[in-house]
Amino acid sequence: MLFSSAIFLFLFLPAFLIVYYLLPKRWHNAFLFGASLVFYAKGEGIVVLVLLLSALINYVAGQLIEQGRRKAGLWLSLVGSLSLLFYYKYANFLFDSVRGFAEAFMFPVSSDFTLAQIALPIGISFYTFQGISYTLDIYWGRIRANKSFLDYGTYVAMFPHQIAGPIVRYADIAPELTERTTTLEKFGIGAERFVIGLAKKVLIANTFANIADTIFNANANSYGTATAWIGIIAYSLQIYFDFSGYSDMAIGLGKMVGFDFKENFNYPYIAKSIQDFWRRWHISLSSWFRDYVYIPLGGNRVGNVRTYVNLLIVFLVTGLWHGASWNFIIWGLYHGAFLLIERAGLGKWLAKVWAPIAHLYTLLAVLIGWVFFRALTLTEAIDFLKKMVGAGPELPDTLAYPPAFFLNAEVLVTFIIGIIFATPVYHKFQQNWFRLQTRSLRPTPHYLFDSVYVLGLVCLFVMSVMYLAADTYNPFIYFRF
Amino acid sequence: MNTSFRFKLAAFAFTGLLLLPTLDQLLNLSVAFKSTENRTQSTLPSLHFPHVRSFVQQFDRYYKENFGWRNALFYTYSRWKLNILGQSPLPEKVVVGKNGWFYLGNSYNHVVDQHRGLLPLSADSAQTIARHLVDTQQELAKQGIRFYVLIAPDSHTIYPEHLPEELTVSQQPSRLDVLETAMRQTSVPFVDIRDTLMAAKKEHVVYYQTDTHWNEYGTLIGSAALLNRIRQDVPGLPAPRLTDYHIEKQRGLGGDLTTMLTVQKEHTDPVYYVVEPVPARKARQVAEVPNPVSGFPSVRFTNASAEKLPRLLFIGDSFSHSMMQFVPGYFQSAYFVRGRHLDPAVVAAEKPDVVVVEIVERNINELATL
Numbered sequence: 055m056l057f058s059s060a061i062f063l064f065l066f067l068p069a070f071l072i073v074y075y076l077l078p079k080r081w082h083n084a085f086l087f088g089a090s091l092v093f094y095a096k097g098e099g100i101v102v103l104v105l106l107l108s109a110l111i112n113y114v115a116g117q118l119i120e121q122g123r124r125k126a127g128l129w130l131s132l133v134g135s136l137s138l139l140f141y142y143k144y145a146n147f148l149f150d151s152v153r154g155f156a157e158a159f160m161f162p163v164s165s166d167f168t169l170a171q172i173a174l175p176i177g178i179s180f181y182t183f184q185g186i187s188y189t190l191d192i193y194w195g196r197i198r199a200n201k202s203f204l205d206y207g208t209y210v211a212m213f214p215h216q217i218a219g220p221i222v223r224y225a226d227i228a229p230e231l232t233e234r235t236t237t238l239e240k241f242g243i244g245a246e247r248f249v250i251g252l253a254k255k256v257l258i259a260n261t262f263a264n265i266a267d268t269i270f271n272a273n274a275n276s277y278g279t280a281t282a283w284i285g286i287i288a289y290s291l292q293i294y295f296d297f298s299g300y301s302d303m304a305i306g307l308g309k310m311v312g313f314d315f316k317e318n319f320n321y322p323y324i325a326k327s328i329q330d331f332w333r334r335w336h337i338s339l340s341s342w343f344r345d346y347v348y349i350p351l352g353g354n355r356v357g358n359v360r361t362y363v364n365l366l367i368v369f370l371v372t373g374l375w376h377g378a379s380w381n382f383i384i385w386g387l388y389h390g391a392f393l394l395i396e397r398a399g400l401g402k403w404l405a406k407v408w409a410p411i412a413h414l415y416t417l418l419a420v421l422i423g424w425v426f427f428r429a430l431t432l433t434e435a436i437d438f439l440k441k442m443v444g445a446g447p448e449l450p451d452t453l454a455y456p457p458a459f460f461l462n463a464e465v466l467v468t469f470i471i472g473i474i475f476a477t478p479v480y481h482k483f484q485q486n487w488f489r490l491q492t493r494s495l496r497p498t499p500h501y502l503f504d505s506v507y508v509l510g511l512v513c514l515f516v517m518s519v520m521y522l523a524a525d526t527y528n529p530f531i532y533f534r535f
Numbered sequence: 536m537n538t539s540f541r542f543k544l545a546a547f548a549f550t551g552l553l554l555l556p557t558l559d560q561l562l563n564l565s566v567a568f569k570s571t572e573n574r575t576q577s578t579l580p581s582l583h584f585p586h587v588r589s590f591v592q593q594f595d596r597y598y599k600e601n602f603g604w605r606n607a608l609f610y611t612y613s614r615w616k617l618n619i620l621g622q623s624p625l626p627e628k629v630v631v632g633k634n635g636w637f638y639l640g641n642s643y644n645h646v647v648d649q650h651r652g653l654l655p656l657s658a659d660s661a662q663t664i665a666r667h668l669v670d671t672q673q674e675l676a677k678q679g680i681r682f683y684v685l686i687a688p689d690s691h692t693i694y695p696e697h698l699p700e701e702l703t704v705s706q707q708p709s710r711l712d713v714l715e716t717a718m719r720q721t722s723v724p725f726v727d728i729r730d731t732l733m734a735a736k737k738e739h740v741v742y743y744q745t746d747t748h749w750n751e752y753g754t755l756i757g758s759a760a761l762l763n764r765i766r767q768d769v770p771g772l773p774a775p776r777l778t779d780y781h782i783e784k785q786r787g788l789g790g791d792l793t794t795m796l797t798v799q800k801e802h803t804d805p806v807y808y809v810v811e812p813v814p815a816r817k818a819r820q821v822a823e824v825p826n827p828v829s830g831f832p833s834v835r836f837t838n839a840s841a842e843k844l845p846r847l848l849f850i851g852d853s854f855s856h857s858m859m860q861f862v863p864g865y866f867q868s869a870y871f872v873r874g875r876h877l878d879p880a881v882v883a884a885e886k887p888d889v890v891v892v893e894i895v896e897r898n899i900n901e902l903a904t905l
Contacts, residue, residue, distance in 0.1 A: 059599075060556070060598060060599060060602040060605070061595060061598045061599065061602075063553065064553060064556040064557060064602055064603065065557075065598065065602075067553060068550075068553040068554055068557065071550075071553075096591055099588055238542075238543050238546050239539050239542045239543060239546070240542075241542075241546040241549075242541070242542030242543055242544070242545035242546035242549070243542050243545075245545045245546055245548075245549035245550075246542070246545045248549070249549065276653070450705070451705060451706060451707075452651060452652055452653070452703050452704065452705035452706075452707075453703070454648065454651070454653045456701065456703060458700065458701040459701045459702075462620075462621070462622055463620055463621060463622070464616075464620045464622050500540070501540060504540050504541035504544060505544065507541060508541060508544045508545050508548055511545060511548070512548050512552065515549070515552055516552070516608075519604075519608060520608045520609075520611055520612040520615070521612065522608075523602075523604075523605045523606075523608035523609050523612060524608075524609055524612040524613075524616075524624060524625075526599045526600060526605065527570075527572065527605075527609045527625070528572060529570075529571055529572040529573055529625070529628065529794075529795040530572065530573045
C-alpha cells in the first residue's frame with residue numbers, strides 16, 4: 055500500500071488513527087504491530103511471513119547475545135538476516151551472472167540450468183539492515199535487548215518506515231517503543247510534514263517521473279542531446295523528491311503516533327563534493343554503512359591504501375544494496391571512486407575553490423551517476439551517456455521527443471519549483487514567516503498567519519489528491535469497442 | 536515562539552480532510568459530479584473465503600474508482616490543467632490543439648505517432664493488406680458482389696494546422712500514402728477522400744472540434760465521394776448532389792473528446808450542421824438487430840421507391856454512424872453493421888450487390904484481418 059494512494063489516505067490511515075487514539079496506551083504497540091502487518095500483507099500477501107521471520111531471527115539473536123552467547127547470537131543475526139536478503143534479492147542476479155560468465159568463457163551450460171524468478175519482498179533491504187543494527191548494537195554493548203517480541207516486532211514492522219525507510223535504528227526509538235507521548239500539537243507537526251511529503255511525491259516527483267520514464271523508455275533514435283539532458287535532470291529531481299517526500303511522509307506518520315524518526319535528507323543537491331553529498335543523501339543509509347561497515351573495517355585509521363579499499367567496499371555494497379544489477383554496482387563504485395579522488399586531494403581543492411565550481415562538479419558527477427542508476431542495462435546507460443555528449447547514432451529528420459515536446463508551462467514551472475525546493479529556500483521561508491509572526495505581538499495577526507499557513511497546506515493536500523484522482527480516471531470513447 | 540495554534544489547526548484540518556471522502560460515500564455529497572468514463576465501474580466485491588487475495592485486489596480497484604469526491608476532484612483537475620495550464624488533463628487520451636481544437640491521443644492505436652510519421656507502414660505490410668483485400672474482392676466477385684474500401688481520415692490529417700507545434704510531422708509518406716500506393720496496383724476500389732475533404736473544408740468545417748469524428752457536413756462530403764466512386768461501376772445509382780440537402784447551422788455541443796475530459800459544457804463546437812435530405816434521398820430505418828460483438832446494433836434501411844437500385848451491406852466503425860442518414864437513400868436496401876470483420880454469414884444472409892468496408896485511417900492495419 056502506497057502512502058500516496060486513496061485507499062491508504064482515506065481508508066487505512068483514518069481507520070488506524072481513530073482506533074489507535076481510542077485504545078488505551080498499553081494496547082498501542084500491539085495495534086501498531088497488527089495494523090503494520092495488515093498494511094504489509096495487503097500489498098505483499100503471504101510474504102509478510104518473511105518480514106516476521108527476519109524479525110524473529112534478530113529478536114532471538116538479541117536475546118542470545120544478551121544472555122552471553124554473544125558469537126552465536128551475532129552469527130544467527132548475520133547469517134539469518136543476510137541469507138534471507140541474499141536469497142530474495144541477489145539469488146537471481148548471482149545465478150544469471152555465473153551463467154553469463156560461464157557462457158562468455160565457453161563453459162558448457164545445460165539448458166536445464168535455470169532458476170525461477172524470485173519475487174523481491176518489498177522493504178527487505180530496510181528491515182534487514184534495521185535488524186542487523188539492532189543485534190550489532192547489543193553485541194557492542196550500546197543497547198540492551200528488548201525482552202518483548204511484540205515491542206521489537208512493532209519496531210521492525212512499523213508501517214510508517216516499513217517499505218521505503220528511512221532505516222530507523224532501534225537505539226534511536228527504543229525509549230519511544232516503551233513510552234511515547236502523542237499530543238494534538240505533535241499530531242499537527244506530523245500532519246504538516248506528511249502533507250509536504252505527499253505534495254513532493256505527487257505534484258513534483260510524479261511530474262518528473264513522466265518525463266524521465268518517457269525519455270529513458272524511448273528508442274535511442276527518437277531524441278537528441280538536449281532531450282537526454284532534460285531526461286537526466288528530470289530523473290535527478292524525481293528521485294530526490296520521490297524519496298525525500300516518502301521520508302517526510304514516514305517522519306510525519308511517525309510523529310502522529312509519537313515517534314521521532316531522524317532526518318533522512320539535508321538538501322543533497324547543494325553539496326560541494328561527493329563526500330558532502332553522501333552526508334546529505336539518504337542519511338540513514340550512509341550513516342548505517344559508516345557505522346556498521348566502514349568503521350568496523352578500520353575506517354580511515356588503517357593507512358591510506360586500506361582506507362581506499364574500505365571506501366570502495368562500502369560503496370560496492372551501497373550499490374548492491376540499491377539493487378541486484380551491474381548498473382548498481384557500477385553506480386556504487388563510481389561514487390566510491392569520486393570519494394577516493396576527493397580524499398587524495400581533490401577535496402581540499404574543492405574546499406578552497408569558488409563555491410559554484412564545487413557545486414557544478416558535484417551536480418555533474420551525481421547526474422552522470424544517476425544514468426547508471428536509472429538505465430536498465432549497462433549498454434543502455436552507456437548509450438544514454440553517449441547521447442548526453444552528442445555522440446549518439448545519427449537521428450532521423452523527425453524526432454518523436456524534441457525538447458519542446460516536454461517543456462510546456464506546467465513542466466517549466468515544476469522544474470523551477472523543483473530546483474528551488476531542492477535548496478533550503480523553504481526552510482528560509484519558514485524562518486522568515488515565523489519572524490514576521492513574532493514581530494506582531496497581538497494575537498489576531500498571529501492567528502491569521504497560522505491560519506493562512508494551514509490553509510496553504512490544505513490546498514496542497516487537496517491538489518495532491520486531485521492529481522491522485524486523475525491517475526485513476528480512465529474514460530473510454532466507445533463502450534465495449 | 537508559540538506555534539501551538541498552527542499545529543493544532545493543522546491536526547484538525549488534516550483529520551477533517553482524511554474523513555471527507557468517507558463522509559461523501561455515506562452522504563453522497565458530490566452526487567452532482569458524474570463520471571464520464573463510459574465504462575463499467577467496479578462494484579463492491581464480496582469476500583469468498585479463502586480467496587482473500589483476489590478480494591483485496593478487487594476491493595483495491597473498487598476503492599480507487601469510487602472513493603469519495605473522486606469525480607469532483609477530477610472535474611477540478613481537468614479545469615486546472617486545461618484552463619489554467621493549457622495542458623491536456625489526459626494527454627494519452629486527448630491532445631489539446633490550438634484554437635479550440637481537440638484531437639484523439641495516442642492511447643487509440645498510437646494515432647498521434649502515426650500522424651507524426653513515427654510508425655511508418657512498411658511496404659511489406661501494405662502488400663499484405665492489399666493481397667488480403669484482393670482476396671476478399673475476388674471472393675465477393677464470385678457471388679456477383681462489388682467491393683469498396685473507404686478510409687475515413689483522422690481529424691489530425693484534415694486539420695493538422697490546429698495540432699500543437701511540438702508535434703512535428705515527418706516529411707516521409709504517411710501510412711495511408713504507403714497503403715494507397717500498394718492499392719493502386721490492384722483492382723480494389725480504394726476510396727481515399729483526403730483531398731476531397733481538404734477541398735471541402737474551405738467551404739465549411741468538416742470535422743468536429745471537440746469530437747473524434749467528421750461532422751454532418753464532412754459526413755455528407757465523404758458519403759458523396761463514396762457514392763460517386765460506386766456510380767463509376769453502377770451508373771444507375773443516383774448522382775449525389777448538394778442541392779438535395781438542406782444545410783442549416785446551429786450552435787454546437789461538446790463532443791466525445793471534451794466529454795472524456797468532463798469539460799463538454801464549457802468546450803463546445805462553434806457550429807453544428809443540421810443536414811436534411813430531400814424526401815427522395817431519404818431511406819426508412821426498418822430494424823435494429825443486436826450485435827453482441829461490437830455492442831452496437833446493426834441497422835437496416837429500405838427505400839421502397841428504389842426497387843431497381845442495388846442492395847448495400849456496409850461494414851464500418853463509428854465514422855459510419857453518421858453516414859446512415861445519407862448513404863441508404865441511394866440503395867434499394869442497406870444494412871449497416873458496426874465492426875471490423877466481414878462476416879461471410881452476414882454476406883450470405885444479406886445477399887448484397889455492393890459491400891462497403893469503412894475504416895478510420897488510424898486503424899488501416901486492421902484491414903489485413905478484415
